Structures are given as structure tokens and as C-alpha cells.
Amino acid sequence: MTRRRLFAVGALAWAVSGAVHAQDRVTQSDWGGAGLMQTPIARMEEEGQISLTASYTSPYARYNLSMQPFPWLEGTFRYMSINNRAYGPADVDGDQHYKDKSIDLKARLWKESRWLPEVAVGFRDIGGTGLFSSEYVVANKRFGNFDASLGLAT
Secondary structure (H helix, E strand, O other): OOHHHHHHHHHHHHHHHHHHHOOOOOOEOOOOOEEEOOEEOOOOOOOOOEEEEEEEEOOEEEEEEEEEEEOOEEEEEEEEEEEEEEOOOHHHHOOOEEEEEEEEEEEEEEOOOOOOOEEEEEEEEEEEOOOOOEEEEEEEEEEOOEEEEEEEEO
16 A cells, blocks of 8 residues: 555544544534534634635635634634626626625624523624625534534524
């Protein structure tokens, strides 16, 4: 077995074993920040975590840098290409797609307890064009291995 294949197999085994043992693992959403697919959750990454993600869901290509500077605060910087919208007039910009840059913040209001869910408030696209701006409140409550999430956004 070549070194490259051996490294790939080792990396895959490490990733699978980490996923099996990490039941409380937080995933990154398409928009960056802790979430599931395109929905934010109240859960937070570990303090000091930095995540770099890229996703493509037609017509959006997103590149996100998320940071967890404090246990209760998450920040995301996003650069996005919108493939079905022109950047400007075709005679000036050619076939360039529209670009959007934004900043998101999410703050945890309180941690989950025996009776209360973990609750966070978030602000999407507060710094940027405001094309995707939104405010939300989201709550997560764990029931054994099941983690329920409920939120409201504008």
C-alpha cells in the first residue's frame, strides 16, 4: 500500500472513530456557524474553535469563516457568489456573478439545564449588503441521543 493510500485510510478511520465517540459534536451549517444544513442551532462550538467551510446550493456558492472567541459568542464572516444574478451591466462587468459579503453574530442567552433548553439569539448579515439579513431566536433541548431544535426568525 502506498503512503498516500495509507494516509487516506488512516485519516478516514480517525474521522469515523471521532464521529462515533463524539455524540455532542456541533456541525457547521451552509451559512457558517453552528447549525444543521441551512438552519442555525442554539448549540455552540468549543471556545477558541475556528471553522472554514465552503458549500454550494444552487445558485449560491458560500465561503464561511466562523470563530468562537468566547463560550457564549459566535461570529461568522461570509463571502458569497450568487450565480443567477449579474454583478452589474454586461457591457461593463461581462458575465461576472453578483458577490455578497456579510457578518453574522450569535449569542447564547443561557445554557441547557435539566428543565430549560439552551437558548441563543442571532443576527445574520448585520455587516454587509443586508441581502440575507435576519434575526432569530433558537432553542435546543437534548432528550437522550435526540437533540430537538425550535426557532423563530424574521
